[in-house]
Amino acid sequence: MQRIWRNRKNESVRIPLASFYHLNTNIDSTITWRWPLNWDAFITCAVTGSGHSHTKSDKVPVTPVQIADACIEAAKAGAAVAHIHVRDPETGAPSRDPAHYREVVARVRDSDTDVIINLTAGMGGDIVLGSPEAPLPLNADATDLVGASERLVHVEELLPEICTLDCGTMNFAEADYVMTNTPGTLRAMARRIQAAGVKPEIEVFDLGHLWLAKTLADEGLIDDPVLIQLCMGIPFGAPNDLNSLMAMVNNIPKGWCYSAFSIGRMQLPYVAQAVLAGGNVRVGLEDNIWLGKGVKASNGDLVERAATLLSTMNVGVMTPAEVRKKLNLRRPT
Template sequence: MSVNQDVIITCALTGAGDTVRKSPHVPVTPEQIARSAVEAAGAGAAVVHIHVRDPETGDPSRDPRLYREVVERIKETGTDVVINLTAGMGGDLVIDPDRPLKDFPLPGTDLVGGLDRLPHVEELLPDICTLDCGSLNFGDGSNLYVSTPDMLRAGARRIQELGVRPELEIFDTGQLWFAKQLLAEGLLDDPTVFQLCMGIPWGAPADPGVLQAMVNMLPEKAQFASFALGRMQMPWAAQSILLGGHVRVGLEDNLYLGKGNKVTNAQLVERAVTITESLGSRVATPDEARAKLGLKPRA
């Protein structure tokens, strides 16, 4: 791989983490999320990655009505941006470490089948939706993210039938191995689109050597981006570009630019643009992103 000359910037707008109470800039309501998407696109993001939250509590949600409102609000502005909807919600399992088969499920569990994670994708037919390619010990404690091979095969098949491009979320090398198996089985189409997710406990660490190894494992025609959490977000933008990849920034993964300086999604995108151009690369437009990622032209 060599330095990527034409870089697609994705902005992950809000995520599902407990960040709403940590920064006033994290968007919560559909109106706030849509406005943040438009601002991020104006700052240089070609793609916006969208979760939704309960407007009253700020908690993560899978409600298709909220996704519909966000997407409609973005489109009503006439903003040209690639829509990427998460389909990773519905995989959380919290167990009692001493009695894992009793008192089940514990609070915090939101576990549904692979196809039950897709109703908003089936309704809205976004350009891209995510497919989280394996199970993971998600942070400390007893919270598991569950995405089994059978779930993934069913999900990949349905996404393929819908004509939506899956973004393959990879949290460790075994998940990348399985994503390549999905490609071998004909459940994915070229060009495959990978998001290499680094620094999430306890997946792949934010280590340049690990990123290089994962890039070396990618299928021949793959397009990839990578991100890391917190203060590693901007260094990782450079790491990804230098290895031939694209960039993801946003308040899903990081709230700050410098110690104590809480910023907006647009400000994070602006910094990613600066890093991209400082490396001698250029920022791709939404139409260029569609061409690179094998998406349909803008309607």
């Protein structure tokens, strides 16, 4: 490997370029990769999300039947994990209705498709202020704020192999909208998830969220191996540039497993970027509706493109069975 250095007049002081900041220097001064390229990666497909993408593309699944079919399509294209939100079948608005989750999960399981089900537990922490000058009362129509147990009703009933745990509070791009996940709420949710035997996927939007995840793990609330999802480029969390990604990666403890993704046109470039940085990948219509300029994608299209890119890089695409073993998942009976 050729080392690339900044051009300095004094050659006795050579500083590596930013692309080498994620290298460690050992006592003997040899340089080693902190997170080597991941030669075997798994693909997560986030099939629908909770945003307004369904108004921009008719390929975004809305009904339980469509969402289940999207999970099956993604699995057949090479995704080991299907990340699932549900929507109101009539309006497309995001929903927490356990009945919708129940139908989606039943259809996927009854299809005998081998895919790891990952249910979101991120909803129920949304606060929208009244206005900048009069924040209270809250905007009742837009605020969705419930307790830890209510956020996990569908998880504790359906027992997916994975569910998400959004590890932090942040401002979203919309004015006066705050995603709230307090330490107390997260501890309560983590205990319930752990008791259910479900693996939490810790959603990390910024460095402080990773700090909180470490705290929960140190308290014994998250079992090894800890699974992290780095969510890059989502306003206003961590930007999706390389330096920000590597700052996040370099703060992930040894022995943890992580994936990384970005949104919009950066989704597919992040497939390569994530595995080069030692991680796994996520694609899907939750984060991006385009396959290319002017070409709307399906979930299967995005998974196939990601799998092709990994194959071109000589990176193996892991099967659900391999991921279960890697993450020590409890498969439902």
